[in-house]
Amino acid sequence: MLPSKLPQVGTTIFTVMSKMASDHGAINLSQGFPSFNCYPFLMDLVNQYMRDGYNQYAPMSGVPILKQRIAEKTLISFGLSIDPEKEVTVVSGATEAIFSAVTAVVCPGDEVILLEPSYDSYAPAVELSGGIPVYVPLSLPDFSVDWDRVSAAITEKTRLIMVNTPHNPCGYVWTKEDLDNLASLIQDRDIYVVSDEVYEYITFDGRPHLPLMSHPLLRERTFTCGSFGKTFHVTGWKIGYCIAPPVLTEAFRKIHQFVTFSTATPLQYALAEFLMEPSRYESLSDFYQQKRDLFCGGLKKTAFEFTPAQGSFFQLVSYGHLSQASDYALSVKMCQEVGVACIPVSVFYHDKQDHKLLRFCFAKDDELLEKALGLLQGLDWSRLG
Ligand SMILES: Cc1ncc(COP(=O)(O)O)c(C=O)c1O
Incomplete structure (x- = not known):
């Protein structure tokens, strides 16, 4: 066997979640890429x-x-x-x-x-x-x-x-x-x-x-x-x-x-x-602020807790008050059963600390964001928990 120089590294979560989203026909708010075309x-x-x-x-x-x-x-x-x-x-x-x-x-x-x-x-x-x-x-x-x-x-x-x-x-x-x-x-x-x-x-x-x-x-x-x-x-x-x-x-x-x-x-x-x-390039903040506001406006009608992002095209949400499921397990369930793919924040920690946080990418068409929000608003926590 070839000894690995990075033994602890496997397939990245972004690849895993994007594939799972495509396999289950889920809306992919996991990986950080726009769903719309360039100019x-x-x-x-x-x-x-x-x-x-x-x-x-x-x-x-x-x-x-x-x-x-x-x-x-x-x-x-x-x-x-x-x-x-x-x-x-x-x-x-x-x-x-x-x-x-x-x-x-x-x-x-x-x-x-x-x-x-x-x-x-x-x-x-x-x-x-x-x-x-x-x-x-x-x-x-x-x-x-x-x-x-x-x-x-x-x-x-x-x-x-x-x-x-x-x-x-x-x-x-x-x-x-x-x-x-x-x-x-x-x-x-x-x-x-x-x-x-x-x-x-x-x-x-x-x-x-x-x-x-x-x-x-x-x-x-x-x-x-x-x-x-x-x-x-x-x-x-x-x-x-x-x-x-x-x-x-x-x-x-x-x-x-x-x-x-x-x-x-x-x-x-x-x-x-x-x-x-x-x-x-100078117009980009306004362009994405409209998307962040749309996404956060819809999140307000869900049970998640969050503070609107200061920058980037990602929004974190917290669910610790709703469920004690691990963020990884919840992300998999959300993708497979709810139809929205996101990223569990524990993957960004070397020791996989789980603060019950999920990351959504809002660099997506408004219609896609609205569709995803509709699914998140209809979440049945008694089933997911
Ligand atoms: C924080 C951060 N750094 C670097 C990159 C990679 O940038 P590039 O695609 O230009 O290699 C990304 C992409 O998601 C990122 O989020």
């Missing part, structure tokens, strides 16, 4: 660049015009000036950015702080580099960061901290105070940051997204990972970017060039042209 103009652009012959390898760090447009959008959206050639790398999805950044920094025996619940690709990336994940729980009920616990988790061996804002699955959005607290904890230490900001354009109720690199000290230490998949409804294209200071970008590219080398050329040119109109 037709964006597809036309890809088509046009393919026909015009942009079909061979792109430069390793990305086509210059796309790197420039990423720098422009960073200035427009966040007032941050970055050097497109020295600080931006185009990658095959944020997953690759996270993996390459972690691999660039972590050496065997290094400790990496992961705030839990956390996205499932972080810990395997750390472990494949011989790093040791150190898990720090976020504070319920709002999943804010407990800075005393983070401080207590830092040792001489801490090399990296993984951040995700807006947060999947909890929707928490980092505040200025969070940035200041992180900066003061790492300022006198050799600690870097990988900041997963794939939902940077999805925040609600006027709450701003604060990129970690908007803090002068964090700017020097942070690899920022972004995803066009989330921003332009094209998760299947797997294209994103990493922004980091020149020295970190150099280290990042050394890894990136041997992971994928480069990313699909016609997609890069198409996205560069599409990015010329800022309203295409």
